[in-house]
Amino acid sequence: MKIGIIGATGKAGQSIYGEAIKRGHKVVAIVRNKKKAIEILGSNSDVLEVDAFQLSKRDLEDFDVVVDAFASSPDKAYQHVDLTAKLIAMFRATDSPRLIFILGAGSLRTGEDKHLFVEDLREIPGSEKWISVPKNQLKELNFLKEVDNVNWVGVSPSATFEPGPNKGVVLGKDELLFSANGESHTTTGTMAVAVLDEIESPKYRRERFTVGDAG
Amino acid sequence: MKIGIIGATGKAGQSIYGEAIKRGHKVVAIVRNKKKAIEILGSNSDVLEVDAFQLSKRDLEDFDVVVDAFASSPDKAYQHVDLTAKLIAMFRATDSPRLIFILGAGSLRTGEDKHLFVEDLREIPGSEKWISVPKNQLKELNFLKEVDNVNWVGVSPSATFEPGPNKGVVLGKDELLFSANGESHTTTGTMAVAVLDEIESPKYRRERFTVGDAG
Numbered sequence: 001m002k003i004g005i006i007g008a009t010g011k012a013g014q015s016i017y018g019e020a021i022k023r024g025h026k027v028v029a030i031v032r033n034k035k036k037a038i039e040i041l042g043s044n045s046d047v048l049e050v051d052a053f054q055l056s057k058r059d060l061e062d063f064d065v066v067v068d069a070f071a072s073s074p075d076k077a078y079q080h081v082d083l084t085a086k087l088i089a090m091f092r093a094t095d096s097p098r099l100i101f102i103l104g105a106g107s108l109r110t111g112e113d114k115h116l117f118v119e120d121l122r123e124i125p126g127s128e129k130w131i132s133v134p135k136n137q138l139k140e141l142n143f144l145k146e147v148d149n150v151n152w153v154g155v156s157p158s159a160t161f162e163p164g165p166n167k168g169v170v171l172g173k174d175e176l177l178f179s180a181n182g183e184s185h186t187t188t189g190t191m192a193v194a195v196l197d198e199i200e201s202p203k204y205r206r207e208r209f210t211v212g213d214a215g
Numbered sequence: 216m217k218i219g220i221i222g223a224t225g226k227a228g229q230s231i232y233g234e235a236i237k238r239g240h241k242v243v244a245i246v247r248n249k250k251k252a253i254e255i256l257g258s259n260s261d262v263l264e265v266d267a268f269q270l271s272k273r274d275l276e277d278f279d280v281v282v283d284a285f286a287s288s289p290d291k292a293y294q295h296v297d298l299t300a301k302l303i304a305m306f307r308a309t310d311s312p313r314l315i316f317i318l319g320a321g322s323l324r325t326g327e328d329k330h331l332f333v334e335d336l337r338e339i340p341g342s343e344k345w346i347s348v349p350k351n352q353l354k355e356l357n358f359l360k361e362v363d364n365v366n367w368v369g370v371s372p373s374a375t376f377e378p379g380p381n382k383g384v385v386l387g388k389d390e391l392l393f394s395a396n397g398e399s400h401t402t403t404g405t406m407a408v409a410v411l412d413e414i415e416s417p418k419y420r421r422e423r424f425t426v427g428d429a430g
Contacts, residue, residue, distance in 0.1 A: 053304075078307050078364060085300030085358075089268075092293050139361045143300075146354045149293060 001064040001199065004097070006030045006052050006083075009040045011163065012102045013069035015188035017041055019196045028063070030055070052083050057090045063097040065199050077132035080140045088143075091150050098202070099152045100195060105159050105184075106134030107141045108210055110176040117159065117176050141208055154208035155195060157186035165189040168214025169197065177212030185213050216279040216414065219312075221245045221267050221298075224255045226378065227317045227406055228284035232256055234407035238415070243278070245270070267298050272305045278312040280414050292347035295355045303358075306365050313417070314367045315410060320374050320399075321349030322356045323425055325391040332374065332391050356423055369423035370410060372401035380404040383429030384412065392427030400428050 003020050007013040008029035018041075020027045027046065031037045034049035041047075048059065052070055060066050068087060072079040087099055106118030118134045121127055141154055158177050164187030170177055171194065178184045194211040198204065218235050222228040223244035233256075235242045242261065246252045249264040256262075265274065267285055275281050283302060287294040302314055321333030333349045336342055356369055373392050379402030385392055386409065393399045409426040413419065 076307075078362075081361070082300070082304035082307065085297070085304065089297035089300065092291075092297065142361065143358060146296070146357065147293075 002026045002028075002062065003199065004028045004030050004048070004060060004063040004066045005069055006055075006067065007069035007071055009033070009037050010069055010071045011161070011188060012071075012157075012191055013067070014040060015163070015192035016067055016069060016102075016195050017045075019189075019192035020199075023196055023200070025199075030059075053079075053086065055086075055090075060087075060090065060097060065100060066097045067100045067102065067195065069102045072133065072136075074130045074132045077136040080133070080136045081143060084140045084143060088147050088150050088152070093149050095151045097151075098199075099150060100199070101140065101144065101152065101154045102191075102195075103141055103154045103156045103208060104134045104137035105156050105161065105176060105210075107138040107208070108156055108176040109174055114175075144206075144208070148206065150206075152206055153198065153202075153204045155191070155198070156208060156210040157191055158210065158212040159184035161186050161188070161191070163188045166193045169194045170212040170214050172210045172212065174208065174210070177210055179213055179215060181215075186211050187213055190214075217241045217243075217277065218414065219243045219245050219263070219275060219278040219281045220284055221270075221282065222284040222286055224248070224252050225284055225286045226376070226403060227286075227372075228282070229255060230378070230403035230407035231282055231284060231317075231410050232260075234404075234411045235414075238411055240414075245274075268294075268301065270301075270305075275302075275305065275312060280313045280315060282315045282317065282410065284317045287348065287351075289345045289347045292351040295348070295351045296358060299355045299358060303362050303365050303367070308364050310366045312366075313414075314365060315414070316355065316359065316367065316369045317406075317410075318356055318369045318371045318423060319349045319352035320371050320376065320391060320425075322353040322423070323371055323391040324389055329390075359421075359423070363421065365421075367421055368413065368417075368419045370406070370413070371423060371425040372406055373425065373427040374399035376401050376403070376406070378403045381408045384409045385427040385429050387425045387427065389423065389425070392425055394428055394430060401426050402428055405429075 008017045030048045037047045166189035223232045252262045381404035
């Protein structure tokens with residue numbers, strides 16, 4: 001399939017890019033800095049150098065799937081919402097490309113009272129420096145939930161999302177996942193396998209699912 | 216003040232345009248069809264002919280206030296959400312221009328159980344032809360409610376919104392208003408006076424208010 005990855009040099013984007021290439025897809029890295037992309041993804045990589053907010057429908061309409069793995073700085077975390085709204089507006093009343101949004105864990109529910117995990121994140125000392133990101137990823141999901149005429153899906157990792165090889169995919173819907181050892185974590189490798197599995201064999205449509213490590 | 220009105224030839228837009236001119240403001244009609252605007256608003260009117268979805272930040276940044284009185288056809292009612300998201304993205308982390316969104320009555324609450332008025336609208340025979348509009352105006356408000364770094368305000372009329380002279384302004388917040396005779400109505404003239412009052416003397420910020428006829 002032809003897959004475009006916005007933010008392909010980021011934490012999630014890099015591993016999704018690598019997994020998609022490994023599976024033989026035609027992948028385009030959509031990034032602001034081509035030189036950085038070549039350094040990270042290799043000199044054979046197919047790169048579209050453009051600011052995501054300058055993307056046009058023409059840039060994206062030929063993809064089967066566009067993955068939005070955009071990451072903002074905390075002081076511009078609202079860009080998570082704005083880029084999502086821009087992509088959605090581009091492909092209203094269409095079924096293709098399929099849009100896959102990499103979200104955060106903050107919008108997952110946890111605990112006996114099923115509170116939002118972002119409320120726990122807020123309690124972490126120093127969280128005021130970065131809490132805008134999970135807050136806006138929650139807004140991003142709330143926006144998506146009201147979109148009924150675009151082929152979208154959202155994906156959240158578990159509480160800890162760190163670089164690493166695939167540890168085995170566990171899937172859930174709206175609740176934070178925990179592995180047998182009581183921890184909630186997802187490696188970028190596990191995330192990439194789950195995203196490519198979903199790209200190749202769609203199970204979710206207009207909803208968010210979550211990915212955790214099996215072990 | 217310098218006021219731009221998107222959809223200045225529509226039902227709400229026309230009367231807001233007229234009231235703004237009457238009060239001596241510098242008003243620009245932002246419309247898709249200049250010829251139609253000249254016919255409706257007069258040959259002296261200042262018209263910016265542009266599709267609202269092609270507007271750039273440069274087109275709007277010099278206004279003190281931009282009124283979004285855009286009206287969609289029912290088959291493209293999602294454009295209410297998309298245009299709002301586009302305008303919001305343009306003016307993130309700014310205080311000017313102030314953005315005023317003309318919404319519908321469907322997002323107001325009514326009855327003892329405080330249900331959304333859109334649920335009553337859905338019961339009207341034939342509503343399937345146009346219910347997409349109030350449904351998307353509700354989504355538009357839900358989107359706005361999460362926006363904390365743009366100078367926006369939303370305005371809803373009462374249940375019946377029809378052309379007519381100012382009948383005296385009654386203001387509310389999130390509940391459908393009824394006049395002494397038990398009816399819920401707003402003329403375009405009453406709406407225009409309320410909107411210009413709010414433009415000249417801001418009372419609301421990052422919230423929605425509603426306007427009804429006094430009599």
